[in-house]
Amino acid sequence: MFDTFVIPKELTPADPRFGAGPSMVPVEFLETLAKTGVHFMGTSHRKPGVKNVVKELQDGLMKYYNLPSDYLVVLGNGGATLLFDMIALGIVEKKATHFTCGEFSEKWFKSSKLVPWIETEQVSVPFGKGINGKATPGSDLIAVTLNETSTGVQLSELPQVDANTILAVDATSGGGQCPCDVSKCDIYFFSPQKVFASDGGLWVAIMSPKARARAAKIAADKNRYVPDIMNWTNAISNSEQNQTYNTPALATLFIMNEQVKRMNEVGYAEVQKLAQKKADLLYGWAESKPYLSCFIEEKQFRSVAVATIDVDSKVNVDDVIKFLEKKKVVYGIDGYRKLGRNQFRIAMFHNILFSDLEKLTKLLSSMIESKL
Numbered sequence: 001m002f003d004t005f006v007i008p009k010e011l012t013p014a015d016p017r018f019g020a021g022p023s024m025v026p027v028e029f030l031e032t033l034a035k036t037g038v039h040f041m042g043t044s045h046r047k048p049g050v051k052n053v054v055k056e057l058q059d060g061l062m063k064y065y066n067l068p069s070d071y072l073v074v075l076g077n078g079g080a081t082l083l084f085d086m087i088a089l090g091i092v093e094k095k096a097t098h099f100t101c102g103e104f105s106e107k108w109f110k111s112s113k114l115v116p117w118i119e120t121e122q123v124s125v126p127f128g129k130g131i132n133g134k135a136t137p138g139s140d141l142i143a144v145t146l147n148e149t150s151t152g153v154q155l156s157e158l159p160q161v162d163a164n165t166i167l168a169v170d171a172t173s174g175g176g177q178c179p180c181d182v183s184k185c186d187i188y189f190f191s192p193q194k195v196f197a198s199d200g201g202l203w204v205a206i207m208s209p210k211a212r213a214r215a216a217k218i219a220a221d222k223n224r225y226v227p228d229i230m231n232w233t234n235a236i237s238n239s240e241q242n243q244t245y246n247t248p249a250l251a252t253l254f255i256m257n258e259q260v261k262r263m264n265e266v267g268y269a270e271v272q273k274l275a276q277k278k279a280d281l282l283y284g285w286a287e288s289k290p291y292l293s294c295f296i297e298e299k300q301f302r303s304v305a306v307a308t309i310d311v312d313s314k315v316n317v318d319d320v321i322k323f324l325e326k327k328k329v330v331y332g333i334d335g336y337r338k339l340g341r342n343q344f345r346i347a348m349f350h351n352i353l354f355s356d357l358e359k360l361t362k363l364l365s366s367m368i369e370s371k372l
């Protein structure tokens with residue numbers, strides 16, 4: 001459909017990666033990693049060379065989120081998906097209430113529901129709508145998703161919970177960029193292949209003392225079998241020693257640490273401001289063109305990490321995306337596959353340049369307009 005379209009040089013983004021995850025890993029980080037030569041990759045994660053990087057990463061996150069010193073950055077292998085099970089197995093005492101608004105929040109709910117000895121409740125809104133969640137009588141864990149990557153909705157405020165309730169926040173794609181006071185969360189978890197610009201496979205859970213006390217209480221219940229790989233006591237004690245329970249991907253840790261250092265140079269407040277500026281650009285573009293519309297109608301729930309933009313059915317977005325990928329000019333702007341909409345989903349993660357988003361919007365407009 002676009003075979004004869006010529007991509008103007010001035011509209012070619014400097015970096016083609018706009019995907020919602022795995023996200024853009026800066027080439028400079030890979031070069032910095034390569035410069036460690038024979039002294040990092042292939043060395044033991046139980047020795048100072050790697051442990052120091054993990055410590056720097058943990059300290060960097062504490063600083064970035066301005067966390068009280070009794071919070072702990074806990075790490076392990078398996079990604080956020082493993083935490084879905086790990087939280088249900090080892091943090092929920094009797095009942096969890098999940099507030100769901102898309103594929104990932106539903107997936108988390110479904111994982112919890114499979115654990116036979118806890119009760120689970122789902123409070124949902126249709127895909128495309130936002131929901132903040134609230135404390136629910138009888139529930140000792142409230143589960144919310146900071147940024148629902150499948151639909152592009154973010155929380156507009158955090159639920160408040162009492163001293164006996166755990167607030168668990170899946171921050172996988174919004175972590176580090178969407179507004180959130182992490183010191184009000186008990187478990188704020190994510191995988192690093194989004195805003196934190198690293199590779200997948202790792203999970204990071206920032207835990208309050210209340211969450212760690214809950215984990216210890218449940219671990220003491222010998223009637224509950226929890227596999228060692230999902231055991232919170234193992235994860236917490238290893239993290240206290242700047243390690244993971246089993247062998248991690250060292251490159252993932254290294255690259256994530258580079259990104260946390262980069263984000264700390266500007267600070268969380270500034271990162272959020274830059275993200276808002278990118279979001280204003282994308283949603284403003286969608287609102288200014290008759291053939292585009294914002295999928296998320298409620299402005300307060302529009303994500304500053306991932307924008308979802310519907311396109312008039314006269315132009316098939318798959319043709320636009322296929323052409324741009326074939327030309328190696330733009331990668332990863334497909335809508336979430338199961339939503340099945342004629343939609344672009346564009347990440348606005350910290351490393352994605354504002355100027356590249358500007359070029360992308362102009363390029364997409366000129367392609368679409370050439371067919372209308």
Ligand SMILES: Cc1ncc(COP(=O)(O)O)c(C=O)c1O
Binds near residue numbers: 145172
């Ligand atoms: C909101 C959200 N939660 C959880 C996950 C699962 O993360 P992982 O694939 O690293 O397990 C994703 C992945 O995209 C996500 O976007």
